[in-house]
Amino acid sequence: MKIEILEKLAENIYSYKAYPGNEEIESVAAALIEKHPCLKEPSSTSGWYGWKISLKFKMGNYRQKLRDAGCQELKVNCERRGLGETRGKRNKVKKPRRCETNFLPDLPQGKDRESLEKEREQMAVEMTKRTPDITIVDAAMSSTYSLRRQEVVDEEPPVSQMKIRWPAIFTERQISKEFTRLVSKDLSKSFLEGLDGHLSKLIQLFRSKRYEDVPEMTSILESLDKNPSDRDEDVIKGMVIGILVVVENVMEPLPEFYNDVALVIEEEVVMRHLSDIPNAFLNLMGLVYALNLDYPKELKFTFEVIQRLFIGVGSESCTARVHSLKSKLLR
Structure with missing residues (x-):
């Protein structure tokens, strides 16, 4: 029994x-x-x-x-450990690192790579239209999820290639859907609710004496007190991942109006015309998951805070530094 x-x-x-x-x-x-x-x-x-x-x-x-x-998700992690006949691939294959619940699924029953590739091509053609049919795109992106994940994890294609093969993934609608497929959470709802829940305590911490000698933080807080709230290629040169904000004649760190808010990955603007910085950040997090990208080394704790405290993915296993912040926020 x-x-x-x-x-x-x-x-x-x-x-x-x-x-x-x-x-x-x-x-x-x-x-x-x-x-x-x-x-x-x-x-x-x-x-x-x-x-x-x-x-x-x-x-x-x-x-x-x-x-x-023959389960693909488990075979790929066997390869990562260097077992079997695929020892040479072990450094390229990645195990779920950020609490993904559907990291590398097998192909759907009754379908093979050839049939899924045809659906991908149909989706790519539809995305070239001025007004793509959302129903067709949604259905194609859902059915080709396993093909896309195997490509992202096994082959690690550059973002420029992903934009050509999977143009729909660089839209707000599909970023949200892909995140739900990967993590079983609603990206926008989780992020904004987590941000709202911790914002007042975060500002209180930033206003403490510990941060009074940080000029960047001082200027942002002063801007909050005052107002609650053609791209140059040199700007994005060397930018691995980031948010590009375009403003005109505004000196404040948090201006009232943005001419444009865009996402940059691997020195390429992948999305534009995002409404504001929080919306840009949640779409950036979605793309990090969808494309299986590493967190920037110098900002890894910032991204971990967003993932574990705001979005609530893997909140039970924080690093020591993030756990310390979590304790202060919950006091």
């Missing part, structure tokens, strides 16, 4: 996440005992510690079975 229980639990856990963390395994074991008190272990203080250990081993065995059966 225990083997059957563990099999069912592993199957259900895998439907949500292939690589659950320690706390997530604990929560499942605790929920099992709460739902079925007869399964409580008399020799365990918590009553579920043995179930937790058994479940961790069962998840490993379950993944191995699926890997042997």
Whole structure:
């Protein structure tokens, strides 16, 4: 009976996440005992510690079975460790790093790469029209998700190539949908609710004496007090990832009006005419996930705060520095 229980639990856990963390395994074991008190272990203080250990081993065995059966998401991580015949690829293949729930799915049943490639071509042609048919684009982007993820993770194409092959992914609508496919969360709702929830406490922290000698922060706070609220190629030269704001004759750090707000990735403007900086940032986060990009090294903690505290993805496993900020925000 225990083997059957563990099999069912592993199957259900895998439907949500292939690589659950320690706390997530604990929560499942605790929920099992709460739902079925007869399964409580008399020799365990918590009553579920043995179930937790058994479940961790069962998840490993379950993944191995699926890997042997040809599951793409698990095979690719086997390659990453340098096992089997693909030892030379191990440094290129990436395991989920930012709590993706649907990182590298297999192709849909009844479809192969050739049929999905035809759907991709139809989508690309539709995107060349002045007014693309949203229904066609939505359906094509949804059905070709597995093909796109295998391309992004395995081949790591440059952004310029992705813009040609997958033009729809550089629209606000599809960024939001792709993020939901990857993380099972609504990007805009999560980001804006998280930002609103922490904003007043963040401003309070920034106004503390600790930041009074940071001129950039001082000027922004002064601008907040006053007002709550042709591109030159040299500007984006060397810019790996960033937000480009175009203003005219405005000296304040937070102007009332923007001529344009754009996203730059790999020295290329990939999106324009975004309404404001928060909207640009949430679309930037969506593209980071959709294109499997690294966080900029010098801003990795900033991006981690956005991911874990504002959007709420992987909030249970923060780094020490981000956990310290989280504690201050929740006081």
